[in-house]
Structure formats: structure tokens, C-alpha cells
Amino acid sequence: MSAERFPVEAGNVLAFARAIGDDNPVYRDPEYAAASEVAGLIAPPTFTIASAQWDPDYPLRPKPGQPWYGSGASTGTMPAGGGGLHAEQHFTYHRPVRVGDVLSASTRPGSTWEKTGRSGRLVFNERITEFRDASGDLVVTARSVGVQRQPLAEGNS
Amino acid sequence: MMLKAADVAVGDQHAAVVANDLSRTQIVQYAGASGDYNPLHTDEPFAREVAGYPGVFAHGMLTMGLTGRMLTDWVGDGRLLEFGVRFTAQVWPGDTLTATGTIREIAERDGVPVAVIDLVTTNARGEAVVTGTATARLDA
16 A cells, blocks of 8 residues: 555544544644543554555546446456455554544565465465654554465366 | 563453444546456446356455554554455345454563454354464563
8 A cells, every 4th residue: 555645634533533433632633632641533453454545556546437346236356366354463652643644655575485374375465564754753553464366276286 | 562471471361443334436446546446346337247156255454454554553563474265155235344363372572472363254153354463572
């Protein structure tokens, strides 16, 4: 997930907090937040995942003029390499993410490993994303592990 | 709420019901807010007939976000240093989830007291859907 510019906006933080059922006023009430320990509106700890909104190439969003693989008149089709699942997510916080921050998100690949189970081969892929503020200081480091199931090859191999 | 080092001990627990009869609408709400419109989570015909699941299921990150709510309600705002989870089972519409944190260790990091917290979020069948750990700054 990469985004040159990821503005942390009050409306997106409000919608995100609502989606996780979190009514904490520190995510929506500027007066409450200003008087609180964090001295201003902040974002929930998993909010940086919403940088997907600012990633021009993010694949899990329909884009104007491009076919979408989900259902419409038909049930849709699984794209090549699709159907992967999220196995792990880890965040390291260098400071809270604040409404008004303009972050950048830069992702690099991490390790890749495999496990073989009864149902097939599981391939794990790690990606590390650094979120930096306008001064270039690290705000959040995110480590994500995705898993893709691959059927066992026919016969002995 | 802020936790003071003197007021907490290894083994202390905090639990909260973070989803009660999880709705498909909340999953869609999370898709919109996060930007993750993966049809596995938002599109019943696709999830069933193309991907072969019983139906749509929640984003792992929704469950992590729900778990984070228990955590920040407990340790206070802006106090997390680390928060990491594994997604161990799928979360389905209709699930009721309870997130529990248990203090594993009280330590000091760069001269600041911290709590290392084990996390587990379970469904009504008692299965863990998320396990993990968090580290939170405490007041001295």
C-alpha cells in the first residue's frame, strides 16, 4: 500500500471510528479532544489501513472505466492471484496519528515463507509500510502478512 | 481513562463485547471507511458462488479495529506503542465478539513504564478469531 499523500481528514476518521463502533469523542469532538491528554483529534490505532483510499493502484476498489471482478449481472470472476487473506497485522506507533497530518505511505516487501497443510500449500508474504509525516518523521510502521492458499500439485513432487 | 503503573498488576484483565450480532451493514460500513471493497466482504453472490465461502465475512482489519476499541478504552488514548494480531478464524455476520486483554508483564522502556498485554477476541462459540499482543505506556 503506497500513497505519496495520505491526508488524515476529520470526516474519514469519524467514518472509520463509526465503522469499528467506537464512539470515543477523541476521534470526533475537537473541543473534547483539545482538552484531553492527547490535545487534539487523533485517529484510531488501525486507521492507517485507510491509506488505501489514497493509493492510486489499490486493487480492492472499483475504478472508473475499469471492469470490476465482483458481481453485477453475473456472479463475477476471481482474478488471477485473488482470494488471498490477511494473516497478521502489526503496528508500531512512534506517535499518535492526528487529524490534519499529511502522511506518506511507502511499502516494501518483507519475508516470504510457506507452510504445507492437509488442504494445500500456504504461501505467506510480508509487507512493511512506513507512514511518515510532512517533516519526514516516522509516525507508524505497519507490518502486514498476507496468505494465499495454493492447491497441492497433482502426484508426488 | 489512563492506567497508572501502581494501579495495575500482571494478570489484570479487561474484557468488552465489541460486536453484538455483527451486521452485514457494519461490514459494508467498514469497507467504505477503510477503502477495502474486497467482494469477499461486501458481495454475497461473489463470496458464495465464486470464492466458495458460506457467504461474506468481516475484514480481519474490522476485527482488529474492534479489538483496538477494547484496548484504547482500557489503556487510554494515544498510549499504544505496539499493537499486533494474527487472524485465527473468520468472523461471520451474526457473530458476537468479546475482546479480552490480560497484562502479561509490567516493564520499563526508555525509562517509561509499559504494560505488555496479551489479546484474544473470541466469538460466541468460544473460538479465538484474533490473538495478539499490545504494549501501552503507563503513567508513572
